[in-house]
Amino acid sequence: MLVDRYVGDRALLRPLFREADDSEQQIDTYLDLGAVFVAEDDGEIIGHLQLITANDTAELKSMAVAESRRGTGVGRALVQAALEHCRQNTATRLLVATAAADVGNLRFYQRQGFRVLRVERDAFVASTGYPDGIVIDGIPLRDRVWLSHDLSGES
Numbered sequence: 592m593l594v595d596r597y598v599g600d601r602a603l604l605r606p607l608f609r610e611a612d613d614s615e616q617q618i619d620t621y622l623d624l625g626a627v628f629v630a631e632d633d634g635e636i637i638g639h640l641q642l643i644t645a646n647d648t649a650e651l652k653s654m655a656v657a658e659s660r661r662g663t664g665v666g667r668a669l670v671q672a673a674l675e676h677c678r679q680n681t682a683t684r685l686l687v688a689t690a691a692a693d694v695g696n697l698r699f700y701q702r703q704g705f706r707v708l709r710v711e712r713d714a715f716v717a718s719t720g721y722p723d724g725i726v727i728d729g730i731p732l733r734d735r736v737w738l739s740h741d742l743s744g745e746s
């Protein structure tokens with residue numbers, strides 16, 4: 592498995608972006624922004640990660656691993672590549688936001704060294720493209736949790 596910068600047509604990655612975000616309306620606003628890294632195995636794209644950088648802060652805006660390949664370290668490798676890119680570009684922190692309802696994602700990001708920063712209540716609402724009734728792990732999709740990975744203290 593290889594992780595590399597993606598320079599192809601972003602539209603081809605939309606199915607993976609959809610795995611990470613239930614709102615087509617939101618995906619339209621950021622699909623073409625920033626840098627995208629992909630994990631490839633035998634020429635097949637099995638995961639993606641999008642980084643959007645402003646000043647010294649980078650945001651991990653979207654990431655997903657093909658369902659059949661989850662739990663095998665692909666996500667971890669993508670986050671490591673993103674952190675390395677941040678270090679090389681002197682970003683001092685990497686932010687990520689995820690649904691409070693998605694306890695699996697909260698575990699995944701904390702296992703990669705992120706720490707909880709703040710909670711944005713009622714971030715996922717119909718007016719931003721998230722219809723009522725979406726439930727994850729039995730929890731209604733409602734609040735957004737921001738996490739950060741601080742790179743400034745690294746030697």
Ligand SMILES: CC(C)(COP(=O)(O)OP(=O)(O)OC[C@H]1O[C@@H](n2cnc3c(N)ncnc32)[C@H](O)[C@@H]1OP(=O)(O)O)[C@@H](O)C(=O)NCCC(=O)NCCS
Nearest residue numbers: 610611654655656661662663664665666667689695698699
């Ligand atoms: C989140 C996601 C990218 C993780 O990728 P992955 O390749 O499955 O993760 P890895 O195999 O590298 O796992 C790394 C660690 O996180 C843990 N982890 C990953 N997904 C997890 C989940 N859903 N629940 C609990 N733990 C999880 C793994 O068990 C592993 O833990 P360990 O270090 O204790 O062994 C993947 O599950 C995914 O594509 N989810 C759907 C899209 C999505 O929700 N994207 C994020 C939007 S914010």
